[in-house]
Amino acid sequence: MSGGGGAMESSLIAKHLLLCCLFLVASALAAVAQAKTVHEHWDISYQFTHSDCVRKLAVTINGGTPGPTIRAVQGDTVVVTVKNLLMTENVAIHWHGIRQLGTPWADGTEGVTQCPILPGDTFEYRFVVDRPGTYMYHAHYGMQRSAGLNGMIVVAAAPGGPDAEPFAYDGGEHDVLLNDWWHKSTYEQAAGLAAVPIEWVGEPKSLLINGRGRYNCSAMASDAAAACNATHPECATQVFAVVPGKTYRFRIASVTSLSALNFEIEGHEMTVVETDGHYVKPFVVKNLNIYSGETYSVLIKADQDPNRNYWLASNVVSRKPGTPTGTAVLSYYGGRSSPRAPPPTSPPAGPAWDDTAYRINQSLATVAHPEHAHPPPPRADRTILLLNSQNKIDGRVKWAINNVSFTLPHTPYLVALKRRLRGAFDERPPPETYNHTGYDVYGVQANPNATTSDGLYRLAFGSVVDVVLQNANMLAPNNSETHPWHLHGHDFWTLGYGVGRFDPAAHPPAFNLRDPVMKNTVAVHPYGWTALRFRADNPGVWAFHCHIEAHFFMGMGVAFEEGIERVGKLPEEITRCVSKKGGQH
Amino acid sequence: MSGGGGAMESSLIAKHLLLCCLFLVASALAAVAQAKTVHEHWDISYQFTHSDCVRKLAVTINGGTPGPTIRAVQGDTVVVTVKNLLMTENVAIHWHGIRQLGTPWADGTEGVTQCPILPGDTFEYRFVVDRPGTYMYHAHYGMQRSAGLNGMIVVAAAPGGPDAEPFAYDGGEHDVLLNDWWHKSTYEQAAGLAAVPIEWVGEPKSLLINGRGRYNCSAMASDAAAACNATHPECATQVFAVVPGKTYRFRIASVTSLSALNFEIEGHEMTVVETDGHYVKPFVVKNLNIYSGETYSVLIKADQDPNRNYWLASNVVSRKPGTPTGTAVLSYYGGRSSPRAPPPTSPPAGPAWDDTAYRINQSLATVAHPEHAHPPPPRADRTILLLNSQNKIDGRVKWAINNVSFTLPHTPYLVALKRRLRGAFDERPPPETYNHTGYDVYGVQANPNATTSDGLYRLAFGSVVDVVLQNANMLAPNNSETHPWHLHGHDFWTLGYGVGRFDPAAHPPAFNLRDPVMKNTVAVHPYGWTALRFRADNPGVWAFHCHIEAHFFMGMGVAFEEGIERVGKLPEEITRCVSKKGGQH
The missing domain is CATH 2.60.40.420 (Cupredoxins -  blue copper proteins)
Structure with a gap:
């Protein structure tokens, strides 16, 4: 429109602008009202x-x-x-x-x-x-x-927003929280782990689904059995009810202390659609491997015989199981079976506990949903190789990363760094790599110079960081465990998995830069490596550690600092343990 | 000497003064060097x-x-x-x-x-x-x-000082720490006490002497017995060795959580010479009643057959015992018995557990040593009557004092009062007395208006305070327990003990103002009362409570403030839990 438009046109434009403006304001208000x-x-x-x-x-x-x-x-x-x-x-x-x-x-x-x-x-x-x-x-x-x-x-997801689910389910949602459970107190567990010789926590007594499990009371000694009540309502089996023909979203989270689990809904295939808050390219599984700290959403269709019940089962994988299957029940509305009736079958036993390839395949199958892929930056500014090893330090069994067993400082990093307190932690940075050309990940290694430290990695703000987790043999021969690593403050791209020793020259070209899924927790498989990438763009200090409770307690973790100067004013309440005299005391 | 003394005399005086002065300085230096x-x-x-x-x-x-x-x-x-x-x-x-x-x-x-x-x-x-x-x-x-x-x-005692012991022993000293012991954790105990219905801690599993007891492993169920090791060195019986003919001081302290104890050294009379840091007029006992929080020194002469060993025994009194006798061994040097050999007799069983009169007699016999009596002020400026009762508050079993069950404030009183923080605790003072003319201490009482509070008693600095502890029946009929009350920051005079309800008019004239012993912990016997007096001359805030761990946890205590304005600068380290925003948060 030229500068000399008539009154009519001007009025129309104004009207348009006004409507447009009103719409924008209304949208903004709607958004505000929604949150x-x-x-x-x-x-x-x-x-x-x-x-x-x-x-x-x-x-x-x-x-x-x-x-x-x-x-x-x-x-x-x-x-x-x-x-x-x-x-x-x-x-x-x-x-x-x-x-x-x-x-x-x-x-x-x-x-x-x-x-x-x-x-x-x-x-x-x-x-x-x-x-x-x-x-x-x-x-x-x-x-x-x-x-x-x-x-x-x-x-x-915000309805109609850009993060709306790329899948549909007409039946509703069920939440499934998986856990493992011990009868000893965590005090006893921790004291045992710190003892010389170590007293390992052992396999869990039970596997829980939504906080419910079933220990075999009759197997207990008479005096202990008094504390076991098979009819206590708190351990009544959880029942998940479905309407025949409907599709359900099961949200599954594992908060186990130790166990890698395999989860199965008897007779019902699962379509994996989400992990750790990110939509994945749907794939179908008979059962799902899930590591401590991971979450998944799966869709199931209630398309089986409604007149019987079905097991939900969680089984230990990756460690030789010493714990009975954890169970719950899937029951159809309107079917002839009582909701609490045990299914007529035995609960699924899951895959072979030591079938690592089976589990790696699931890791490889988990990629970003095509409509929700956030491709990673093409290259990293810094690569940190983290070898985990089991070590003895001062006679105690520890886990170490690049031969450094992690300890937490008394003054929280966030406070120490923000307030520039000196001496609050070891200011020497931990090692960036290990002997990645010579280390035999399949053999028992001496690692004689292992130390403990509360040093941390300081990352350039906004930089792209690659971390490669390298698994290896433990102190016992022919033994390498699965470690689920959890990163705080970030989602990372899962660039690749491999078996054996990571080669910084050979392996990166095969990284998946096209559709890697983002996650916050990822497994490094026995004797394998896992590569991930993230952008250090969240001001703060963030733990990154094995999500097995005992392993982190024994030193299997690190910490990252990024953009500390951009962190706002710390609430006083988080600083209560900090001495006025300085960081260390 | 008159004013007109000659030079000779002046010189002598000066010399005298100088010598006197040097002596004082030397004494002071010696004292400094000693401390x-x-x-x-x-x-x-x-x-x-x-x-x-x-x-x-x-x-x-x-x-x-x-x-x-x-x-x-x-x-x-x-x-x-x-x-x-x-x-x-x-x-x-x-x-x-x-x-x-x-x-x-x-x-x-x-x-x-x-x-x-x-x-x-x-x-x-x-x-x-x-x-x-x-x-x-x-x-x-x-x-x-x-x-x-x-x-x-x-x-x-400082050698040669005014507090030197008014008794002699040529054999040396032995320390005896008495305790009771449970197998459940204190977390389980506390959770049980706070539960509805209450789960009482029960009688101790064992009685310990210097941290050593002996549970009957063979009585345990097979799986639990694995945790019981009768030959573990930590539970080897403590042996007290004596030289024939010598006299020994045994220092005895009870740190029990629950139990009133009777302590005996088989075959050896004990002469009581000290309690709670104060010398007592010596008296001889076959065995000694000792309550949690109390200490005693007794003298024994090693004058028995040196060729056999003798039991040290602790037995529960005042509660119906459910715990075997705690034992240790007295052994003579040079005798024919191996030091660790069990004596040829059964351990002493102590007096009848419910012989209250026997125990009151010991309380009455415990008076100040004539050379170390510190007579109390003749009268009190204030008298506080403290009735203990067992109550139900919000369905939970509690102990209350004058119908108020004590809770500790989150911000320590000392910090709250010194810094004049508002709202850190209930500023209404707790009741000064109870219905002391009508309360039936022998019956089960409803006490319907019992409350919980963290209010405290504020005492005029330097004032003389009488406290009368009044015992009564608990929630169960025909049941009144012994409560050992411990005062922090003070020794008090033990003015009197009585049975039944204290009468403020009738009983004080019979108070022992002549030679009451000073103590920091004193028992109030079943259905009885105990009167004590102290001077509020120690600036600070001081707890006063039943020394039975579970009873204090259930509210059986009070606190006294005195001279807060005279308290010096508080160390920052004691204030770590105090919010900058104020007392309460």
């Missing part, structure tokens, strides 16, 4: 529980374990007010998979992002759930996660 | 222990329980550097019987005098042991004392 605040008020206390029918003192949320599922919509602010009613014990809670953009102090990682919450204190975690998906929360202090403080976070 | 600093460095950690042959996770000092005996001389400064190596649990240590003159922040009472010590923190307790005597230390946080963190403090 709400989800409040949770949690009392943390010790309670006697019967998760697998055996009475055990557990750390509970509002009296129960697992805790309530947090349900929110993408963009919501979640506010969890945590009151610590443990008598003498502190607590910290991690929101696993939530990136904490702009709120690094709310990550809940004791020693990294906050001082622990003292008994009697109330602490407010406040963060935005910026992405839809299936997540979890759990204690991140000592070995407190194993004591029962855990639960799920379910974030729905 | 030394005793350093202890303690690592607090969980360790598996076998105190009664059964494996149990205990809170230990430098790996052991009980901890080392602190040995010092009157006037010494004791510095204990405590490093908390518990993984997720805080700690605080109370120096039981040490008055903390000028160092109220070093009393180690969580919630009263300090914030707890966080995991990874190092805290320095520094205080003067101003009086000779037998004392103890133990955790004072939650129910942590029961977990094994305890030990003895032995303060020798």
Whole structure:
């Protein structure tokens, strides 16, 4: 339109502009109105529980374990007010998979992002759930996660938004939280791990589905059996009900302390559609391998005989199982079977526990959904090779990364770095690599110079970092375990998996740069390597560690700092353990 | 000498003065040289222990329980550097019987005098042991004392000083620390006490002498018996060796969680000479009743047949015993019996557990040594009557004092009062008395309006305070227990004991104002009362409570403030749990 338009035209333009403007404002208002605040008020206390029918003192949320599922919509602010009613014990809670953009102090990682919450204190975690998906929360202090403080976070996609699900299900959703369970207290477990000689935690007593398992009371000695009540309502089998013909989304999270699991719904194939908050190119499995710290969504169609029930089964893989199958029941509405009736079959036993190739295949099959691929930057600014090894340090069995066994500093990194406290941690950076040309990952290695350190990796803000996790043999011959590594504050691209020793020259050209799925937790398979990439663009300090509780306790982790100068003012409440006299004391 | 004395005389006077002055200076220097600093460095950690042959996770000092005996001389400064190596649990240590003159922040009472010590923190307790005597230390946080963190403090009299012992012993000293022991963790105990319905801790599994007991492994179920090792060196019977003909001082302390004990040395009469750091008019007993928190010194003469051994025995009294006799062995040097040989007799069974009169008689016999009597002020400025009752509050069984069940504030009183923080605790003072004319101490009472509160008594500085502890029936009919009450920061005069309801008009004239012994812990006997007097002259805030761990946990205590304005600058380290935003949060 030229400068000399008539009154009529001008009026039309103005009208257009006004409408356009109103629409924009309305949209913005709608968006604002949509994003709400989800409040949770949690009392943390010790309670006697019967998760697998055996009475055990557990750390509970509002009296129960697992805790309530947090349900929110993408963009919501979640506010969890945590009151610590443990008598003498502190607590910290991690929101696993939530990136904490702009709120690094709310990550809940004791020693990294906050001082622990003292008994009697109330602490407010406040963060935005910026992405839809299936997540979890759990204690991140000592070995407190194993004591029962855990639960799920379910974030729905904003309706009609760019992250809406690229799949449909007309039946609704079911949440499945998988766990393993011990009868010894976490204190006993930790004291045993730190003892000389080490007393290993051993295989779990039970596998739990939604906090329910079933220990064989009759196998217990008479005096101990008094604490076992097979009819206790807390260990009643969980029933998942479905309407014949409908399709359901099962959200599955594993918060196990130790076990890699295989999950199966008897008679029902599963279509994998999401992992760790990212949509995957759908693929069908009979059963699903899931490692501690991972989440998946699968779709199942209720298309089987509705007049009988079906097992949900979790089985230990990767370690030689010493624990019965964990079970729940799938039941059809309107069928002739009572919902609680045990299925007429034996529960699925899962694949061979030592079939590593089977599990690697699932890792390789898990790639980004084509409509939701976020291709990674084409190259990394820095590559860090992390070899894990089992070592002896001062007579104690430890895990080490590049021969350094990780310990947490007393003053949280976030506080020490933000306040520039000196001496709060070992300021020498940990090693960037290991002897990657000569190390025999299949043999027992001496690793004589292993040390402990709370040093951390400092990353250039915005830089692209590749990390290659290298697995190897442990102290015992012919033994290499699966380690699920979890990165805080980020999702990373899973660029590749391999068997044997990673070759920095040979392997990167085969990295999947086309459609790698993003995740926050990834397995490094026995004797194998896993390569991942992330952008160090989230100001804060972030733990990266094996999600097996005992392994992290024994030193299997590192920490990354990035953009500390961009971190906002720290809440006073996270600094309660920091001496005014300085970092170390 | 008159004013006009000659030069000769002046010179003599000057010489005299000079000599006198030099002597004073020398004395002062000698005193300074004598007072030394005793350093202890303690690592607090969980360790598996076998105190009664059964494996149990205990809170230990430098790996052991009980901890080392602190040995010092009157006037010494004791510095204990405590490093908390518990993984997720805080700690605080109370120096039981040490008055903390000028160092109220070093009393180690969580919630009263300090914030707890966080995991990874190092805290320095520094205080003067101003009086000779037998004392103890133990955790004072939650129910942590029961977990094994305890030990003895032995303060020798300054040689030749005014507090030198009015008795002699040529054989030396033996220390005896009595305890009771459970196999459940203190977490389980505390969770049970707080449960609805209450799950009582029950009778102890074993009685320990110097941390050693002997559980009957063969009585355990097969799977539990694996944790019982009758030949474990940690539960080897303690042997006390004596030289024939010599006289020994046995220092005896009871740190039991629950049990009133009777202690006996088979075949050897005991002459009681000290209690709680005060010399008593010697009296002879066959066996000694000792309540949790009390200490005694007794003299025994090694005048029996040296060719056999003798039992040391501790037996439960006041509660119907459900625990075998705790034992150790007395053995003569040069005798024909092996030191570890069990005596040829059965261990002494002690007096009838319910012979209250027998125990009251010992209380009445315990009066001040005539050369060391510190007569009390003739009258009190204020009298506080404290009725204890068992109550139900919100369905939970509690103990209450004048119908108020005591809770500890989150911000320690000492910090809240010194910093004048508002809202840190209930500022309404607790009741000064109860219905002392009408209350039936022998019947079950409803006490419908019982409440919980963290209010405290504020005492005029320097005033003389009488406290009368009134015992009564519990919730169950025909049941009244012995409660040993311990006052922090003070010794008090024990003015009198009575049976039934205290009458403020009738009973005080019979108070013993002539030679009452001073103590820091005193029993109130079943259905009885105990009167005590102290001067509120130690600036600080001081707990006063039943020394039965479960009873204090259930609310059986009060707190006193006096002279807060005279308290010096608080160390920053005790304030770590205090929010900058104010007392309450």
